[in-house]
Amino acid sequence: MCILAIISEEDVYTSDIIEKLKTKNLIVVEGTLYPLLTRLKKSGILDYYWVESPSGPPRKYFKLTETGKEFYRELHQSWNELVQAVSNITSKN
Amino acid sequence: MCILAIISEEDVYTSDIIEKLKTKNLIVVEGTLYPLLTRLKKSGILDYYWVESPSGPPRKYFKLTETGKEFYRELHQSWNELVQAVSNITSKN
């Protein structure tokens, strides 16, 4: 969900995502992210396009599809419900 | 963490936990919970004692160890930090 949140703000490539997460104290590594992005692409949530890099090989920039935007909204709502449920359980003491 | 929260309120056996979670819309099944409780016991976070049942085989009642109470506090704090971090990322739009 956090990855979709980042992509929903602006198109980014993998290293952007890793850095943005890191600034928020969420650590995700390449070995996790590349396969995940591939799965999200395959399931129609993301799409990508190639952009030449000023130095190095071209970059895969990801963006949300319409399906992806809707999926992100649903995910976000589920997350809020989960946070609410957990808060409900833990806040008794 | 939710399971530790429940046990921290009162000693319970497995079915109690499943029911209490269910009332909060958190679904966990036996095949998940029994092995998890065993792992928590092995790592010194939980302990249990047997109680005769009014009908059926005896029940394993779980309680938090001192280590478990401390671990739960830490988990709770980590959870809060995670919720904060996620909220930080998702609340931009």
Add this chain to the structure above:
DNA sequence: TATAATACCTTGCATAACAAAGTACCATAA
């Protein structure tokens, strides 16, 4: 033409949730 930096990708391992099936105990009805 090496070397370094950047970017993408893959493989293998460990962990964990779950479905499903199994074992054991107890009360009650036939």
Add this chain to the structure above:
DNA sequence: TTATGGTACTTTGTTATGCAAGGTATTATA
């Protein structure tokens, strides 16, 4: 006394996924 049903605990096999580690490819620079 034996079968049945309910309760409780346990195990097995499947699947998914995070990660460490290693690999491939492109570009600029020494």
